[in-house]
Amino acid sequence: MKKFISGNDAVAEGVRLAKPHVISAYPITPQTIAVERLSEMVEDGSLKAEYMHVESEHSALAAAMGVSSVGARAFTATSSQGLLYMAECLPYASGARMPIVMMNANRALATPWNIYGDQMDSAMLLNSGWLQVYVEDAQEALDMMIQAYKIAEDSRVLAPVMVNLDGFVLTHTYELVEIPEQTKVDEFLPPINMTEQVMRLEDPKSLCISAGNDFNMEFKIKQEKDLHASRSVIKEVDKSFGDSFGRYYNGMVDTYMLEDAEAVLVTTGSVTGTARIVVDKMRAQGKKVGVLKLRYIRPFPEDEIRDLLKGKKRIGVIDKNISFGYEGTFFTNVNSALLSLENAPESYNFVGGLGGRDITKDNIEEAFNTLLNADKIDKVNYMNVRCDL
Amino acid sequence: MKHNARNITNQEFFYGHKACGGCGESLAVRLAMKVLGERTFAALPAGCMSAVSFIYPNMAFTNNAIITPFASTGAVAAGMSAGLRALGIEDTHTIGFAGDGGTADIGIQALSGAIDRNDDIIYICNDNEAYMNTGIQKSGLTPFGTKTTTSPAGENLPGSITMKKNMFEIVAAHDIAYAATASVGYLEDFMNKIEKAKNTKGTSYIHVFAPCPTGWGHESNITIDLAKQAVDCGLWYLAEYEDGEFKLNRNPKEFSSVEDYLKVQGRFKHLKDEHIEVIKAHRDKKWEKMRKRWL
Amino acid sequence: MNRPKVKKWQEPGNVDAYPIGATCPSDHLVSINAGWRTYKPVIDQDKCVMCLRCFLVCPDGVIDKSEEQLTIDYDYCKGCGVCAHECKPKCIEMVKEDK
Numbered sequence: 001m002k003k004f005i006s007g008n009d010a011v012a013e014g015v016r017l018a019k020p021h022v023i024s025a026y027p028i029t030p031q032t033i034a035v036e037r038l039s040e041m042v043e044d045g046s047l048k049a050e051y052m053h054v055e056s057e058h059s060a061l062a063a064a065m066g067v068s069s070v071g072a073r074a075f076t077a078t079s080s081q082g083l084l085y086m087a088e089c090l091p092y093a094s095g096a097r098m099p100i101v102m103m104n105a106n107r108a109l110a111t112p113w114n115i116y117g118d119q120m121d122s123a124m125l126l127n128s129g130w131l132q133v134y135v136e137d138a139q140e141a142l143d144m145m146i147q148a149y150k151i152a153e154d155s156r157v158l159a160p161v162m163v164n165l166d167g168f169v170l171t172h173t174y175e176l177v178e179i180p181e182q183t184k185v186d187e188f189l190p191p192i193n194m195t196e197q198v199m200r201l202e203d204p205k206s207l208c209i210s211a212g213n214d215f216n217m218e219f220k221i222k223q224e225k226d227l228h229a230s231r232s233v234i235k236e237v238d239k240s241f242g243d244s245f246g247r248y249y250n251g252m253v254d255t256y257m258l259e260d261a262e263a264v265l266v267t268t269g270s271v272t273g274t275a276r277i278v279v280d281k282m283r284a285q286g287k288k289v290g291v292l293k294l295r296y297i298r299p300f301p302e303d304e305i306r307d308l309l310k311g312k313k314r315i316g317v318i319d320k321n322i323s324f325g326y327e328g329t330f331f332t333n334v335n336s337a338l339l340s341l342e343n344a345p346e347s348y349n350f351v352g353g354l355g356g357r358d359i360t361k362d363n364i365e366e367a368f369n370t371l372l373n374a375d376k377i378d379k380v381n382y383m384n385v386r387c388d389l
Numbered sequence: 390m391k392h393n394a395r396n397i398t399n400q401e402f403f404y405g406h407k408a409c410g411g412c413g414e415s416l417a418v419r420l421a422m423k424v425l426g427e428r429t430f431a432a433l434p435a436g437c438m439s440a441v442s443f444i445y446p447n448m449a450f451t452n453n454a455i456i457t458p459f460a461s462t463g464a465v466a467a468g469m470s471a472g473l474r475a476l477g478i479e480d481t482h483t484i485g486f487a488g489d490g491g492t493a494d495i496g497i498q499a500l501s502g503a504i505d506r507n508d509d510i511i512y513i514c515n516d517n518e519a520y521m522n523t524g525i526q527k528s529g530l531t532p533f534g535t536k537t538t539t540s541p542a543g544e545n546l547p548g549s550i551t552m553k554k555n556m557f558e559i560v561a562a563h564d565i566a567y568a569a570t571a572s573v574g575y576l577e578d579f580m581n582k583i584e585k586a587k588n589t590k591g592t593s594y595i596h597v598f599a600p601c602p603t604g605w606g607h608e609s610n611i612t613i614d615l616a617k618q619a620v621d622c623g624l625w626y627l628a629e630y631e632d633g634e635f636k637l638n639r640n641p642k643e644f645s646s647v648e649d650y651l652k653v654q655g656r657f658k659h660l661k662d663e664h665i666e667v668i669k670a671h672r673d674k675k676w677e678k679m680r681k682r683w684l
Numbered sequence: 685m686n687r688p689k690v691k692k693w694q695e696p697g698n699v700d701a702y703p704i705g706a707t708c709p710s711d712h713l714v715s716i717n718a719g720w721r722t723y724k725p726v727i728d729q730d731k732c733v734m735c736l737r738c739f740l741v742c743p744d745g746v747i748d749k750s751e752e753q754l755t756i757d758y759d760y761c762k763g764c765g766v767c768a769h770e771c772k773p774k775c776i777e778m779v780k781e782d783k
Contacts, residue, residue: 021471021472021475021476022468022471022472022475024464024468049475050471050474050475052467052468052471052506053505053506054464054502055498055499055501055502055505056498056499056502058458058460058461058464058498058499059460059461059463059464059498059499059502060464062457062458062460062461062464062465062468062499063464063465063467063468063471064468065457065461065465065468066432066455066457066464066465066466066467066468066469066470066471066472067468067469067471067472067475068468068472069455069465069468069469069472070430070469070472070473070476070478071472071476072471072472072473072475072476074468074472088458089458089461092458095705095706096705096706096707097704097705097706098705158704158705196703196704196705196707197703197704197705197707199430199453199454199455199469200453201427201428201453201478201481203709204450204451204452204453204709204710204711205453205707205708205709205710206442206443206448206450206453206454206455206707206708206709206710206712207453207454207455207456207705207706207707208443208455208456208457208706208707209443209444209445209448209456209706209707209708210439210440210443210444210445210456211445211706212444212445215445215446215695218696218699218702219702219703219706221699222699222700222702222704225699225700226704393740394735394736394737394739394740394749395736397740399686399739399748399749399750400686401687401688401745403745404687404688404713404744404745404760405688405690405713405716405717405744405760406744407717408743408744409762409764410720410721410743410744410762410763410764410765411743411762411764411765411766412743412764413743415743415744416741416742416743419743419744419745420740443708445708446693446695446708446712446714447712447713447714447715448708448709448710448711448712448713449713450710450711451688451710451711452710452711453710454710576740576741602764608765609764609765609766610764610765610766610768610769610778611766611769612743612764612766613741613766613769613770614769614770
């Protein structure tokens with residue numbers, strides 16, 4: 001059934017279909033609509049879950065950890081200040097191998113205060129041990145809420161997943177979204193069944209234990225190995241989701257007109273959609289431009305990046321975030337992957353969208369033209385600023 | 390059912406931990422677990438009890454137990470209780486054991502939220518009057534005149550200069566289903582209060598006074614004795630909040646000596662008469678109120 | 685004596701054999717605490733009236749009341765002396781360890 005709904009609505013629909021046992025979320029703009037919709041679904045019985053009115057984001061994720069620790073399916077959602085408030089709980093959950101799914105509405109971080117979308121919040125937490133996926137549109141958001149649980153709960157993964165939606169430009173914009181049927185989702189995503197890293201009466205365990213300097217490193221290496229192993233699960237789940245519901249997302253990355261592109265923009269999230277339209281326009285003018293969409297930033301699709309960008313002349317990585325004192329975070333990550341290529345493309349950073357600043361079609365066209373034509377390009381280029389820098 | 394040494398189970402659920410010899414808190418945990426039994430899920434934040442019971446590969450709990458983030462005992466325990474309920478796992482108890490910090494300071498927000506939601510958990514505050522696990526620093530539950538590592542006693546200050554945070558009344562002000570104060574000096578009373586908490590639908594809170602030989606600077610063998618003295622001299626009290634009413638469980642006709650209680654503890658050795666007068670005056674003011682309203 | 689017992693434990697030989705998550709089975713002791721003691725409690729069974737107060741007050745739970753006479757698990761007794769102090773008939777003596 002198709003409905004004309006917002007990104008937040010789509011998240012709520014996807015979560016409803018995934019049937020979490022307990023929802024514990026604290027409202028924060030621009031995620032609020034998602035958690036409000038979920039409370040309506042609990043009230044009208046279309047979602048049989050317990051809805052905990054937690055008193056902060058830190059408690060939201062802590063409660064989700066409590067839920068997950070006994071083997072039940074947990075969901076939470078947050079953004080920006082809330083994500084950082086719960087930050088200590090992120091490595092806590094990932095080290096404990098809890099298959100929690102969290103929706104994050106990407107939003108700027110104070111100060112200055114700003115409620116609009118950029119990626120500063122999630123970019124800060126790449127090291128947390130969570131899988132991080134960035135969705136392009138409301139359909140992908142709904143679909144990923146379902147896929148995220150399947151990936152998280154896979155015995156080869158057992159890690160929490162953060163599904164990122166651009167604040168306002170995706171959370172609050174409306175699209176036609178196909179809402180799958182519950183019975184088909186139930187076939188795809190069976191009830192949660194945890195036995196290893198949970199507390200059960202039949203097999204009492206001690207969880208979130210201490211490991212000193214004698215054993216800690218081995219625990220962490222195991223966690224890292226298993227996070228890398230999630231790559232194959234991501235691709236498997238993408239394929240089987242496509243087989244069940246007819247929508248494939250191409251795994252860890254997606255491409256648009258990439259093969260013979262001379263100038264490539266590497267994107268995440270909703271700006272990908274804008275970039276696709278610009279590519280169409282410029283291709284019609286005979287310009288060889290293309291897009292590489294990074295769906296997952298953790299685990300980082302380094303193999304795909306190397307394979308797909310090998311031999312390309314110039315790439316521009318769009319970051320809606322800055323790692324202060326250096327450059328855009330995704331730019332750093334991409335460059336690291338390109339390091340081992342013999343003829344690596346020239347790589348430049350296009351930082352835009354901070355604090356919800358628009359990245360327009362014209363901005364993207366300008367970026368492509370810079371890559372195609374300019375003799376010298378700055379390492380870091382800011383998009384759509386209102387004064388001289 | 391009234392608990393005593395004879396009828397309480399011989400089975401140990403909390404054993405082989407690395408707490409200091411004579412640790413008051415560990416006795417509270419040990420006995421609470423005996424009252425609650427096997428089908429109990431325990432949540433402990435950062436603090437002494439979690440630090441000494443979960444050191445890989447030595448696990449001191451025999452049943453299910455989890456360490457929570459420092460601020461989150463209330464939230465994690467609430468999540469555990471909700472998760473068990475959602476999975477249809479019945480006849481279990483979810484209990485959180487938190488210390489000064491995990492209850493009154495960093496953990497107070499999550500505790501307040503849990504009580505507000507009336508989450509079906511038991512919350513025990515192990516009160517040893519400082520942040521012991523990190524090396525005896527002042528907490529919200531440190532009484533006036535205590536030497537701690539962040540409130541040293543010297544020329545200018547008599548140690549800590551604030552009174553204990555009134556957690557029992559803060560919790561009661563939420564109109565909690567059941568709350569009580571207890572002491573490891575009155576163990577049958579403590580165990581019976583655990584039993585009441587066990588049978589309470591909703592949130593219950595027990596604030597148990599537990600001496601710490603290491604942090605208080607006293608001989609390890611007088612832990613229980615000191616915990617009794619604290620109640621007998623009026624510096625701690627045994628009370629309950631039940632069905633919306635306060636009740637003082639024990640009202641001594643005469644208090645035993647405050648000086649005798651203070652002088653065996655290294656943390657109070659520096660106190661002068663004027664400080665002891667402050668302590669007594671505060672005690673008297675509190676008891677006047679309790680005797681007027683809670684009897 | 686029904687107390688948790690120390691287990692023989694072999695550390696995992698490979699990183700894959702480590703527990704999933706930061707977990708360990710409960711009731712899992714691989715070392716004893718006896719080395720902490722300077723003094724150990726010894727019960728004079730003739731004087732003992734089986735009031736069970738020592739059993740109740742031991743912070744470590746090492747006194748076992750399941751048999752005719754009380755027994756102490758010296759693997760886990762820390763020698764804190766609470767039992768001896770609380771014993772009303774004064775039939776527990778804190779004896780200096782031999783070493």
